[in-house]
Amino acid sequence: MVEDKKSMKMDVETECALEQEDIKSGKRSGDYILEIRGISKSFPGVHALSNVSLQLKRGEVLALVGENGAGKSTMMKILAGVYTLDAGDILIDGESVIIGSVERATNLGIALVHQELNLCDNLTVAGNVFLGREPKKGLFNKFVDTERLNNDTAEVLKKVGLSVSPSAILRELPIGTQQLVEISKALSINAKIVMFDEPTSSLSEHETEQLFKVIRDLSKQGVSCIYISHRLGEVKEVADRVVVLRDGKLSGCLEKHEINRDAMIRLMVGRDIEKMYQKNHTVSDKVRVELKDFIVPKRASYPIDLTIKGGEIVVLSGLVGAGRTELLHAIFGIDKRWGGKIFIDGSEMHINTPAEAIKAGMVLVPEDRKLNGLVVNMEIDNNIALPGLKDHLSKNGFINRDKVDELADRMVKLLDIRLYMTSQLAESLSGGNQQKVVLAKWLSMDPVFLLLDEPTRGIDVGAKAEIYKLLEDLAQTGVAILVASSEMQEVLGIADKIVVMCEGRVTGELDPLTCEEEDVIKLATESAVC
Ligand SMILES: Nc1ncnc2c1ncn2[C@@H]1O[C@H](COP(=O)(O)OP(=O)(O)OP(=O)(O)O)[C@@H](O)[C@H]1O
Ligand SMILES: [Mg+2]
Incomplete structure (x- = not known):
């Protein structure tokens, strides 16, 4: 053999x-x-x-x-x-x-759909799709023909099955939709060669299928x-x-x-990779984190109750736009919750800002690494040290360089970040290695409650296995872990408990040992319930 x-x-x-x-x-x-x-x-x-x-x-x-x-x-x-x-x-x-x-x-x-979104988020969808190639009208063709621009855009959007208004402002759209706008932009030049650099990393299964249909049609x-x-x-x-x-x-x-x-x-x-998922950790009987009547902004009708035990990995599943990121942001104090309470180890935590969340022992590894996770034009070691600079990495207001170097070296080794030297700029790393720096940055805080939003987005198979192993090890030490994930294999592979969301509402909890992929999809799409 x-x-x-x-x-x-x-x-x-x-x-x-x-x-x-x-x-x-x-x-x-x-x-x-x-x-x-x-x-x-x-x-x-x-x-x-x-x-x-x-x-x-x-x-x-x-x-x-x-x-x-x-x-x-x-x-x-x-x-x-x-x-x-x-x-x-x-x-x-x-x-x-x-x-x-x-x-x-x-x-x-030749058209390229970039790995990192390459759009102007203050412009409209149409403005992005035809940026620099806007149809013109009027004397000397000086003015943008907005009507034609919007009509032409609507045609391209139709190709990728996107039902968003061409005049919508990009930044107000979810990241999956933005990704589809990026794809529409590439298709709009009627290219002979279209290159897709990880186009599905923030697409739902349905959107991915739609994209495959586009690719087959192009072919x-x-x-x-x-x-x-x-x-x-x-x-x-x-x-x-x-x-x-x-x-x-x-x-x-x-x-x-x-x-x-x-x-x-x-x-x-x-x-060969031996085993992608291995569940060796034990979940404690004690609840470590509890959300009671928790209300995410603008979701007043759907209060959420959720418990996470010590050493438990709870995975939030759902389609793009299901409200998982919103929930994580509200827990972490990025967006102020509209109501409800958070308890850690039985004590109520008053969290209204990320700083207060970090103080309470939480960290959040965000979904959009460029926007929230990484200072791209800063060195890798300083990125990793950032959350701890005010705290354990400095003394009397001065940064302890030895400690920063030691931490950066340790995390680089732990996550196998492929780099030339830790003092190179984060933007010079490949996409997946940038994601690992974001993970390193937050894991270095030794949290009691770890929140992760699509932690393996853009990560290769080998490194994925390493990250799962890392979560496994953290769970073993009793950390409560809440992960939002769109990858079904990952959801079923790492979860101790699956919590499914649809349009801001928790539609059900499932046990990965007894449920099937279809059960998750059903709860994530049941429009009658949503
Ligand atoms: N602008 C740059 N400056 C310096 N080094 C760079 C730059 N762009 C890429 N590199 C380096 O070139 C190598 C290849 O990177 P590349 O981004 O092509 O990898 P990739 O295969 O796309 O990886 P991933 O799956 O993580 O996206 C990496 O070592 C990366 O750090
Ligand atoms: Mg790449």
């Missing part, structure tokens, strides 16, 4: 190496919309891509997978004109091209797609072919019939 796996891997590797040689020497070309020949790109201290070649057929859906920091986004950004390459060639329709700018990429028909029309995701189930569902990157190099290719989870993981991390 082991031999079989080894020889299969060798075959794939040899095939890939031969293909690489052929591409580089120009022997293979033909009906490819895109060919990448031996491209390399370095940043200070890291070879993000080393001599990578690949081809994309017309109408093909090619998935690009790899661990956090493997170089996937870098490759997409080169194709989208955000970064220039250090070496190598890019051919579009058999012609060698120099991309160099986002405008040039757009003219070549039928001959548009080629490159699809990046850490959700390997999705990759299997949508991809015609998979290319795996590892440490900036091509690690293997899988044809449609070879695509399966284990094969992808092996090429990604070079080993």
